[in-house]
């Protein structure tokens with residue numbers, strides 16, 4: 779849990795350099811930070827590997843920490859908010875349309891569920907998938923790494 783928390787806090791530090799390949803630059807930057815703090819090399823390896831694999835373009839849930847980081851990061855739909863409706867693009871519409879987002883682990887079954895409430899007045903479910911399909915597929919792989927089944931519910935409908 780502690781390693782996941784550290785990875786979670788630092789995972790987007792690479793955006794300081796550039797959004798492109800930020801997972802890779804973030805892994806290198808995190809290595810330097812943790813190495814300078816004399817962290818245990820095995821723990822550093824786990825954390826930087828997780829950070830270097832959190833992007834859906836090239837990432838893979840290579841260990842349990844990476845899997846947890848992917849699930850937390852990629853299920854976070856309600857991100858940047860543009861308040862100016864007149865300038866909304868598809869990302870803004872999706873961010874604005876998702877009213878509620880819950881990631882839950884079901885205690886009875888080996889199941890992790892992402893439950894979304896989407897207001898289709900602002901963005902369609904298709905808009906959501908246009909942006910989030912790759913992220914949801916990576917979430918499914920991450921859940922499998924943790925021996926969990928990933929389920930997506932949108933507006934009470936199992937997807």
Ligand SMILES: [Fe+2]
Nearest residue numbers: 789790800832
């Ligand atoms: Fe990121």
